[in-house]
Amino acid sequence: MELPVLYEDRQVAIIRAEAGATSLTYTEAWLSGPDRFPVSLTMPLQVGAYGSELVLPWLMNLLPEGEPLRAMTRALGAAPEDALGLIARTGSDLAGSLSIAPPPASGEPGYRTVPDATALELIIADLPARPFLVGEEGVAMSLAGAQEKLPVALIDGQIAIPVNGAPSTHILKPDNPRLPGSVANEALCMVLARRAGLSVAPVTTGLAGERSYLLVERYDRTGTGRAVRRLHQEDFCQALGRPPAAKYEFNGTGTRGPSLADMFALVRRHMTARDITRLLDAVIVNVAIGNVDSHAKNYSILLGPGAPQLAPLYDLMSGLAWANITQNHAQAIGGQRRGQHIYGRHWRRLAEAAGLAARGTIQRVEQVTARLLRELPAAVEEVAAMPAGATMLDVFAKEIAERATEVRAHAGKDGTPDLTDPGADDAPAVGPSAYATNARS
Numbered sequence: 001m002e003l004p005v006l007y008e009d010r011q012v013a014i015i016r017a018e019a020g021a022t023s024l025t026y027t028e029a030w031l032s033g034p035d036r037f038p039v040s041l042t043m044p045l046q047v048g049a050y051g052s053e054l055v056l057p058w059l060m061n062l063l064p065e066g067e068p069l070r071a072m073t074r075a076l077g078a079a080p081e082d083a084l085g086l087i088a089r090t091g092s093d094l095a096g097s098l099s100i101a102p103p104p105a106s107g108e109p110g111y112r113t114v115p116d117a118t119a120l121e122l123i124i125a126d127l128p129a130r131p132f133l134v135g136e137e138g139v140a141m142s143l144a145g146a147q148e149k150l151p152v153a154l155i156d157g158q159i160a161i162p163v164n165g166a167p168s169t170h171i172l173k174p175d176n177p178r179l180p181g182s183v184a185n186e187a188l189c190m191v192l193a194r195r196a197g198l199s200v201a202p203v204t205t206g207l208a209g210e211r212s213y214l215l216v217e218r219y220d221r222t223g224t225g226r227a228v229r230r231l232h233q234e235d236f237c238q239a240l241g242r243p244p245a246a247k248y249e250f251n252g253t254g255t256r257g258p259s260l261a262d263m264f265a266l267v268r269r270h271m272t273a274r275d276i277t278r279l280l281d282a283v284i285v286n287v288a289i290g291n292v293d294s295h296a297k298n299y300s301i302l303l304g305p306g307a308p309q310l311a312p313l314y315d316l317m318s319g320l321a322w323a324n325i326t327q328n329h330a331q332a333i334g335g336q337r338r339g340q341h342i343y344g345r346h347w348r349r350l351a352e353a354a355g356l357a358a359r360g361t362i363q364r365v366e367q368v369t370a371r372l373l374r375e376l377p378a379a380v381e382e383v384a385a386m387p388a389g390a391t392m393l394d395v396f397a398k399e400i401a402e403r404a405t406e407v408r409a410h411a412g413k414d415g416t417p418d419l420t421d422p423g424a425d426d427a428p429a430v431g432p433s434a435y436a437t438n439a440r441s
Contacts, residue, residue, distance in 0.1 A: 003088055005039065006099045008229070013039060015055065015100065017084050022056055023049040035305040037232055039098060041239045041270060057243045059083040061235060061297065062094050065244050066146035068131040075134045086142075090132060092165040093141035093151055096220055096303075097230035104164040107138055111153050111160035111226070120159060121209035123150070124174045138163035144235065144244065144297055145315075149173045151218075155225055167228045169221050172206075173214040179322055181392030183212045187383045188396055189316035190216075193285050195375040195382075196368065199278065199312040205388030212388040219312045220302070232303045233311050236263055236296040247295040249331040258296040260331045264354035267310065270301075275310040277364075280356065282313055284368040287329065287339050288404040290320035295330035320399035321392065340406055343415035362411050369408035376401055 005013040005024070010033075013026045024043060030036055031045055040058050043050045060083045063069060073080050076089050091100035114120045123133070127148045133139045139161060141151050151168035153160045162168045176182040187205050194200040202217040220231045236258060237247050246257040260283060267275050279299070286294035293315070300311035319325035328337040334349025336342050344362055351361040380397045384390040 001084060001088070003084065003091075003100055003102070007097055007232075012098060015059075015084065022052045022059075022084060024055045025049040037303050037305055039232075040234050041266070041301070041303070041308065042241045054241055056083060057241055058234070058238050059087055059100075061144055061238045061244050062087060062091070062100075063142055063244075064131060064145055067128070068146060068148060071129060072131050072134055072142075075130055090134065090140050090142040093162055093168050095143060095233060095235070095300075097232035099165060101140055101165075104138065104140075107164040109162075109164045109166035111155050111166055112138075112163050113155065113158050113160045114152075117208045121211050124172075124208055124211050124213065127174065133161065136161075140165070141168065143171065147173065147176070152215075153228070167221055167230050169218055169224070169228055171216045171218060173216065175212045178324075181321075181396065182317070183214045183388050184383060184391050184393045185321075185396050186214050186315075186317045187386060187388075188379055188393060188400075189289050189291065189318055190313075191382050192289070192372060192375060192379040192400070193313055193316055195379050196285065196371040198281055198285060199310075200316070201312045201314045205383070205386040207387055212391075214388075216314060219314070233300050234303060235298075235300045236266065239266055239301055240296065242296065244297060247297045247330075249296075250328075250337075258331070259353075260333070260350060261353035263296065263299065263331075264356070268355060270308045271310060272307070276356070278310045280354075280361065280364055281368055282310075283333070283350075284365050284407075285313075285372065286316070287333060287342060288369050288372055288407045289316065289400050290318045290327075290339055290403045291316055292319045292326060292329045292339075293317065298330075318396055318400055318403075320403055321395050339403060341410075341415065342407060343410045343413050345414045347411055365411040366408055369404045369411075372404045373401060373408075376404075 001017045003015045004011050005015060011027050012030045013024050015024050026045060036045060038044050042054050042058065063083060063086055064072060069080055078085050087100050114123065127150060132141050132150060141162065143149055143151060150172045151162065152172050153162050153169045183205050187203050190200050190203045201219050204215050206213050206215055220233045222229050222231055237244060240258050240262060242258060245253045246255050249257045249259050251257050264276065264279060267279050298315045301308050302311045329339060333342045334346030336346045347361050347365055348358040351358040376397055380393055384393055
């Protein structure tokens with residue numbers, strides 16, 4: 001099998017699968033182009049082929065995980081391990097700027113408008129059985145993660161489905177029946193982080209009959225309406241050459257996933273001091289809001305002709321208010337994964353491992369958490385005014401306020417180690433976050 005890797009109407013590379021091996025080779029035209037960029041930091045621009053050990057993890061990270069992947073394979077009659085075959089059927093609209101699929105047999109790129117809320121409610125109800133509307137004529141798209149979601153476009157204020165390779169502009173994330181108030185929760189966390197000064201993908205909420213949803217503006221798109229262009233990006237698992245199953249630092253695969261030190265080292269190697277500070281702020285926010293699912297695939301890098309840079313934040317959700325969510329974070333902070341037990345000594349250990357100034361890191365924790373607490377009331381008001389309303393919003397805000405206050409106070413103390421705590425310093429690793437396995441990406 002051979003598949004072209006396309007950026008708009010230009011061929012970037014060719015992916016070949018033969019004799020049990022998969023390779024990627026850049027085209028001569030792309031290598032000589034003035035606006036060239038690599039498909040991944042793991043595969044810099046060069047003459048010659050990259051092999052399966054780099055190409056397959058990169059491809060696998062473009063596909064969904066868990067039940068959405070199983071549903072996709074059932075709908076397409078494909079095997080879950082056939083990453084290239086799945087991409088061939090769904091790769092017209094992916095994360096980033098590239099399309100990896102044969103050209104559509106017929107039809108121009110365009111958009112199929114969803115006529116009304118009733119039609120949108122039916123689409124949402126169908127997503128568990130048909131993720132990304134697989135099998136629908138002209139529709140071929142995919143996104144990573146274990147949560148139900150749908151790439152869509154806003155055309156003249158109406159939600160539309162991209163067809164024949166047209167770029168989506170937004171990601172629609174339906175409410176999760178197992179996590180009451182999930183839409184309001186994620187909207188609050190995203191708005192709060194943005195109001196606190198972080199770069200965050202813009203969001204709003206919506207209603208479709210009895211269903212509510214979050215609508216996230218894609219940061220890997222530019223332009224509006226029918227004049228949209230794709231921007232390239234990859235998540236940290238792709239940039240570190242890890243398969244999606246290794247997105248947690250502690251997981252059941254036998255392969256340790258990326259640590260925060262690994263992620264800071266990647267940023268230091270390819271980006272600027274400003275990006276290092278932005279990553280630290282993101283880590284602090286995720287601890288302060290109780291986002292235990294901030295794994296390596298929930299951080300991304302924008303790639304283009306210029307220097308790589310950290311992408312805006314996305315997938316921010318607090319796990320503090322639901323009883324069935326683990327309190328272990330996806331990565332340890334200086335050996336500690338429980339947010340309520342992270343003290344100054346843990347931040348200093350992280351600083352040492354990540355090449356940061358210890359005193360400056362503690363000060364940054366205090367500054368960022370103070371901004372979160374100051375902006376929380378206004379963030380609640382902003383989300384409450386969105387179309388989907390304020391289900392459990394006060395509950396989420398109360399839990400976030402308590403955790404942010406705790407994280408800020410503990411940063412100035414050393415605390416007492418408690419090795420009986422399963423999330424404590426040097427405790428044995430346990431499986432992936434229940435936040436992901438039971439609920440979402």
